Amino acid sequence: MFDIKWIRDNPQTFDRGLEKRGLPPLSAKLIEMDDARRAHITKLQDAQERRNAASKEIGKAKGSGDEEKAQALIDEVAKLKSFVQGGEEEERKLTAGLEEALSAIPNLPLDDVPVGPDEDANVEVRRVGDKPSFDFAPKEHFELGEGLGLMDFEAAAKMAGSRFVVMQGGLARLHRALAQFMVDLQTLEHGYTETIPPLLVRDEAVYGTAQLPKFAEDLFKTTDGRWLIPTAEVPLTNLARERIFEDAELPMRVTALTPCFRSEAGSAGRDVRGMLRQHQFDKVELVSVTRAEDSVDELERMVGCAEEVLKRLGLHYRVVTLSTGDMGFGARKTYDIEVWLPGQDMFREISSCSVCGDFQARRMNARYRPSGEKGLKFCHTLNGSGIAVGRALIAVMENYQTADGAIAVPEALKPYLGGLDTIGGPQNTGGK
Incomplete structure (x- = not known):
């Protein structure tokens, strides 16, 4: 199985190895899948950080008697909580999809292996x-x-x-x-x-x-x-x-x-x-x-x-x-x-x-x-x-x-x- 970080750092080497195996280049597709996974993780982390911050602000709003703001923050936290829960499931799906794609790719041959179809x-x-x-x-x-x-x-x-x-x-x-x-x-x-x-x-x-x-x-x-x-x-x-x-x-x-x-x-x-x-x-x-x-x-x-x-x-x-x-x-x-x-x-x-x-x-x-x-x-x-x-x-x-x-x-x-x-x-x- 391949390290996606290595593929990101060595896309041409990876694709040349696949070519020797008689396979099409796959680095761009795999990097795209990893980009989508990384972008989703970033959104998820941002939502978790905002949920934590909003939860702290609820107490302050209530302490100052601003019930309207407090309720708005409560509603925001609920939405963020729902997003995070669904987002964690989506992260698992994106990670599993990438791992499944990586696990289906054969190993790359050493340089001295003869190249041929059979x-x-x-x-x-x-x-x-x-x-x-x-x-x-x-x-x-x-x-x-x-x-x-x-x-x-x-x-x-x-x-x-x-x-x-x-x-x-x-x-x-x-x-x-x-x-x-x-x-x-x-x-x-x-x-x-x-x-x-x-x-x-x-x-x-x-x-x-x-x-x-x-x-x-x-x-x-x-x-x-x-x-x-x-x-x-x-x-x-x-x-x-x-x-x-x-x-x-x-x-x-x-x-x-x-x-x-x-x-x-x-x-x-x-x-x-x-x-x-x-x-x-x-x-x-x-x-x-x-x-x-x-x-x-x-x-x-x-x-x-x-x-x-x-x-x-x-x-x-x-x-x-x-x-x-x-x-x-x-x-x-x-x-x-x-x-x-x-x-x-x-x-x-x-x-x-x-x-x-x-x-x-x-x-x-x-x-x-x-x-x-x-x-x-x-x-x-x-x-x-x-x-x-x-x-x-x-x-x-x-x-x-x-x-x-x-x-x-x-x-x-x-x-x-x-x-x-x-x-x-x-x-x-x-x-x-």
Whole structure:
């Protein structure tokens, strides 16, 4: 969310940032709304001052025996009181209207973000590892899972509808091993604090991370008005809500393994087969809260933490910088990590890491006290996948598949699977 004072002071910079997002200039309209709000507040303050003064004059008029003047002042005070009461309501409406307009505007991109309307303008930063080679036609994950009898989409559909899956036996165990491996890596080696947050949150929490009000249709809401989290970014970032950090407390780095719930509104027909795009999935989320001057470097660090998962698993991937048209609503810069899927013969997103500047912190009033300075500053927030467990499972299945339809276990996961070498296959019926 933006500070209207900053927009007033930097209208051209604001509009140039919106132009990169493919949006029209909005500074003049917002300043006009703020001018109307300020003018009304001035009238209201003048009326309150006059009401107070007139109230004092009533006593003087009565003391001097001037009942006519006293009555006129009483009538004036009554009118002013009525105006003030109505005016306070009008002030709330004007303020709410301005805040609503500001909250619907996406964050401004950093200067080095590629400008473009969609994913075609994304810029590849690097590729890591080599594509696996097969002496057979590689299958997609759902073909492998169904062939092993360990992935059942029909059973899930009977219970919950489309975009759900039932996993059992060795695949369920492999999924759990991936999640445990990721959490251990991010906490024991990368310094994130493991957290178990609520999966249900209130409006203000989802508003704080900018999913509301614009993206309500992408979320699931309960009958008592709470929201199922679309990502642990929501509760983890809200740990900073209404806090004042001391300089030495930053950066705050937290991680959580949670289920995530998304309605996938607008994705009809996309990735219908398999478990690439699910209503329910598990993810290891990374969140950092930093000083303003540290956030860009923290983004590079976070991407490295997510990449390390794929390196340890021996997966081929690339890192891309998202264009202004492909970047998320609250981000100033985003890196996507895309893993190679042999079954699809293409790269697919497996992690997304973003720096949001003070965009979320302003919504949550998350501030810090800079060492040696007077006053407070808004924190900067970052979030990233470290990584999506289901998509990591897909990548392992497709990259480690064997000719007989089994899944070889990556070395990094064997300690979590009791040394198991394969899931499925003729020599490993225990995989089921």
